[in-house]
Amino acid sequence: MSFERVAIIGLGLLGGSVGLAVQEHLPGVVTSGFDADPAVRRRAAERGLTAKVCESPQEAVAAADLVILCVPVGAMAEVAREIAPALSPGALVSDVGSTKQSIAAALGEALPNHAVIPAHPVAGTEHSGPDAGFASLFRHRWCILTPPADADPVQLDALAAFWRALGATVEIMDAAHHDLVLAVTSHIPHLIAYTIVGTASDLEDVTQGEVIKYSAGGFRDFTRIAASDPTMWRDVFLNNREAVLEMLGRFTEDLTALQRAIRSGDGEMLFDRFTKTRAIRRSIIEQGQDDARPDFGRKHDAD
Amino acid sequence: MSFERVAIIGLGLLGGSVGLAVQEHLPGVVTSGFDADPAVRRRAAERGLTAKVCESPQEAVAAADLVILCVPVGAMAEVAREIAPALSPGALVSDVGSTKQSIAAALGEALPNHAVIPAHPVAGTEHSGPDAGFASLFRHRWCILTPPADADPVQLDALAAFWRALGATVEIMDAAHHDLVLAVTSHIPHLIAYTIVGTASDLEDVTQGEVIKYSAGGFRDFTRIAASDPTMWRDVFLNNREAVLEMLGRFTEDLTALQRAIRSGDGEMLFDRFTKTRAIRRSIIEQGQDDARPDFGRKHDAD
Numbered sequence: 001m002s003f004e005r006v007a008i009i010g011l012g013l014l015g016g017s018v019g020l021a022v023q024e025h026l027p028g029v030v031t032s033g034f035d036a037d038p039a040v041r042r043r044a045a046e047r048g049l050t051a052k053v054c055e056s057p058q059e060a061v062a063a064a065d066l067v068i069l070c071v072p073v074g075a076m077a078e079v080a081r082e083i084a085p086a087l088s089p090g091a092l093v094s095d096v097g098s099t100k101q102s103i104a105a106a107l108g109e110a111l112p113n114h115a116v117i118p119a120h121p122v123a124g125t126e127h128s129g130p131d132a133g134f135a136s137l138f139r140h141r142w143c144i145l146t147p148p149a150d151a152d153p154v155q156l157d158a159l160a161a162f163w164r165a166l167g168a169t170v171e172i173m174d175a176a177h178h179d180l181v182l183a184v185t186s187h188i189p190h191l192i193a194y195t196i197v198g199t200a201s202d203l204e205d206v207t208q209g210e211v212i213k214y215s216a217g218g219f220r221d222f223t224r225i226a227a228s229d230p231t232m233w234r235d236v237f238l239n240n241r242e243a244v245l246e247m248l249g250r251f252t253e254d255l256t257a258l259q260r261a262i263r264s265g266d267g268e269m270l271f272d273r274f275t276k277t278r279a280i281r282r283s284i285i286e287q288g289q290d291d292a293r294p295d296f297g298r299k300h301d302a303d
Numbered sequence: 304m305s306f307e308r309v310a311i312i313g314l315g316l317l318g319g320s321v322g323l324a325v326q327e328h329l330p331g332v333v334t335s336g337f338d339a340d341p342a343v344r345r346r347a348a349e350r351g352l353t354a355k356v357c358e359s360p361q362e363a364v365a366a367a368d369l370v371i372l373c374v375p376v377g378a379m380a381e382v383a384r385e386i387a388p389a390l391s392p393g394a395l396v397s398d399v400g401s402t403k404q405s406i407a408a409a410l411g412e413a414l415p416n417h418a419v420i421p422a423h424p425v426a427g428t429e430h431s432g433p434d435a436g437f438a439s440l441f442r443h444r445w446c447i448l449t450p451p452a453d454a455d456p457v458q459l460d461a462l463a464a465f466w467r468a469l470g471a472t473v474e475i476m477d478a479a480h481h482d483l484v485l486a487v488t489s490h491i492p493h494l495i496a497y498t499i500v501g502t503a504s505d506l507e508d509v510t511q512g513e514v515i516k517y518s519a520g521g522f523r524d525f526t527r528i529a530a531s532d533p534t535m536w537r538d539v540f541l542n543n544r545e546a547v548l549e550m551l552g553r554f555t556e557d558l559t560a561l562q563r564a565i566r567s568g569d570g571e572m573l574f575d576r577f578t579k580t581r582a583i584r585r586s587i588i589e590q591g592q593d594d595a596r597p598d599f600g601r602k603h604d605a606d
Contacts, residue, residue: 074570098520122517125597126584136603141519171516181513184503186520191561192495193521197580199550199557200487210484212586213474214425216444217401217489218496218528220593225521227584230577237565237573248562250506252555255498259551262494262540267377270540274533277500281429281526283515290523294428296599300439 001158003092004029007064009057009079011035011044012229013124014096015070016133019049021166024135034060035130036071043130058086066162068119069095069107074235076103080110087114092155094119098182098232100146100175102239108148117151117159120144120178121168122186128229139167140288146175183243188251190225190233191244197226304461306395307332310367312360312382314338314347315532316427317399318373319436322352324469327438337363338433339374346433361389369465371422372398372410377538379406383413390417395458397422401485401535403449403478405542411451420454420462423447423481424471425489431532442470443591449478486546491554493528493536494547500529 006022008015011033022031033050034057035041045053054060061067061083071079076097087093093116097103100118107116123141125132143163147156160170173181200211200219211219237244261269284290291297309325311318314336325334336353337360338344348356357363364370364386374382379400390396396419400406403421410419426444428435446466450459463473476484503514503522514522540547564572587593594600 122520124520127597132597134603139603142516144517181509181517182520184506184509185514185517185522189499189521189525191565192499192558193524194577194580195558195561196492196495196554197583198576199554201579201583202557203487203553206484206487208583208586211488212583212590212592213445214447214484214488215587215592217425217427217485218492219488220587221496221524221528222492223580223584223587223593224599225524226577226580228577230574230581233577234570234573238568238570241565241568244565245562247502248558251499251502252558254502254505255495255551255555258494258498259548262544262547265541265544267537267541270537271533273501274497274529274531274536276504277497277526277529278533280500280504280511280515281530283511284518284523284526287515289515289518290526291601294430294435296527296601298594298599300437300442 001154003066003158003162005064006031007061007067008033008050008070009060010070011040011049011130013128013132016049016130017137018068020133020135021138025165032060040130049130049133057083062086065091067091067093072232072235073097073099073103073239077106077110080107084111092117094159096121098236099240100178104175115152115155117145117147117156126224126227141168142171143168144171144173144178146173146178179240179243183240183247187236187240187244188247193222193226196222304457306369306461306465308367309334310364310370311336311353311373312363313373314343314352314433316431316435319352319433320440321371323436323438324441328468335363343433352436360386365389368394370394370396375535375538376400376402376406376542380409380413383410387414395420397462399424401539402543403481407478418455418458420448420450420459429527429530444471445474446471447474447476447481449476449481482543482546486543486550490539490543490547491550496525496529499525
């Protein structure tokens with residue numbers, strides 16, 4: 001089994017990238033799309049993010065055998081309710097949301113008569129909107145599927161094959177474990193980045209102009225993810241509250257320990273901590289999850 | 304006045320880059336270098352980081368009219384004491400250290416009979432050692448000079464012209480203010496990055512393999528600066544303790560406020576905070592301090 005007609009609801013960075021990747025890697029598959037924002041629909045049609053851009057979510061999903069919801073986590077339930085009456089009986093509904101327990105619950109409740117297998121491609125950039133997507137976004141990235149216990153193995157295989165066709169490596173995981181893992185690798189990093197960028201812009205004794213000028217000292221690395229879509233991230237934190245607060249507690253304990261070492265002048269402890277973190281970056285590069293060139297490959301000779 | 308013979312003590316990322324940049328942009332200037340590590344000296348000679356690589360710091364500085372100390376902050380005083388007897392009477396001593404008050408004090412004490420103007424080029428990568436340097440490191444970056452009150456204006460102008468020749472834009476600043484500004488734009492970001500990478504590698508319920516796999520969710524951005532030289536960074540925190548602890552206090556307050564908003568489900572507060580941080584990134588890009596391409600310009604189609 002493989003999907004022949006894929007509908008994408010929400011045509012921002014993720015939805016647009018799925019649409020473009022399907023058209024590039026699965027040219028036989030028919031794509032349709034919808035976005036609640038008329039300006040996004042117009043731009044999506046201009047860029048050809050999906051073969052057809054529809055004027056209603058119902059129209060977009062009507063003939064689809066795979067529907068992928070690419071809207072902020074907090075909007076999933078409402079969109080699912082809207083499309084429910086128009087879905088084909090055999091259609092599989094999936095998504096690309098960054099939290100999985102809350103989405104599984106919301107979609108399960110909104111679509112009691114349809115198959116739902118939530119998914120999370122761990123890929124993105126700091127840009128959002130219909131101009132941000134590109135076909136290679138998922139290449140060499142992981143896509144985590146969190147099927148419910150009663151998921152149809154044939155549909156699960158088909159969904160996994162779909163993501164593999166788009167360039168991703170697929171992993172099956174329990175939704176609760178997904179939410180814990182992503183709290184560490186994605187949600188807490190975003191929260192910390194938003195915080196430090198906010199802190200730096202609110203100081204009285206250091207101007208915002210100075211922060212910008214001297215950002216190459218390390219600060220600018222944080223500003224990338226702190227430029228991500230605010231609606232998306234608000235919803236992530238509201239919908240993965242428990243795991244985020246748990247991981248934030250661990251982070252704060254560790255930061256307090258380093259703070260104490262600085263205050264007491266414990267150079268040995270600092271050196272020890274700063275040494276062991278190098279190995280992780282080496283592994284991330286070896287496993288193709290980051291660029292080995294210095295500064296992520298930033299230009300050093302640009303004018 | 305301009306410098307004719309530049310000595311570089313310490314031939315790692317910064318020292319090596321200064322040496323290469325001088326040879327590229329100031330071909331008439333004679334360069335000599337020294338590093339305490341014989342293996343580094345060998346590699347520096349192979350790469351030609353300075354025209355001559357000497358076997359002692361005294362030999363390296365003997366004929367120089369500008370000596371630049373490119374060693375970790377904690378090693379500055381000792382190196383200054385070692386070179387003091389060999390320095391030409393008119394030589395200017397400078398450095399590239401990341402903290403300025405402690406270095407000004409250390410160099411002033413070790414070199415009571417010589418002119419000292421501390422400097423800090425706000426540039427670097429996560430790599431260190433004699434293979435890490437490159438000639439364009441300082442291009443479009445800021446170099447902050449923190450001259451003492453009695454600095455010779457002619458020497459100050461010459462040092463500023465030297466850094467401009469290497470591609471940097473020069474700013475004059477009070478050492479105490481420098482330490483506060485850099486605590487925000489560089490030291491705290493490094494401390495936070497080291498912390499979160501450490502936290503993530505110490506969890507029981509999420510494996511290190513999972514952290515590495517799913518690092519593209521945001522975590523990998525932090526691993527770059529957490530791979531920086533541990534000796535250098537230990538010294539920075541021990542030598543800019545007050546400003547770092549002050550800024551860390553602000554950061555922790557702001558993080559606690561966001562934590563409370565997550566716990567209480569205050570979506571409006573989260574959205575508001577996450578919105579205002581985008582403007583800073585835009586300014587950083589506009590001012591040429593970061594790459595405008597998504598993901599810092601990381602490759603998306605690499606094999």
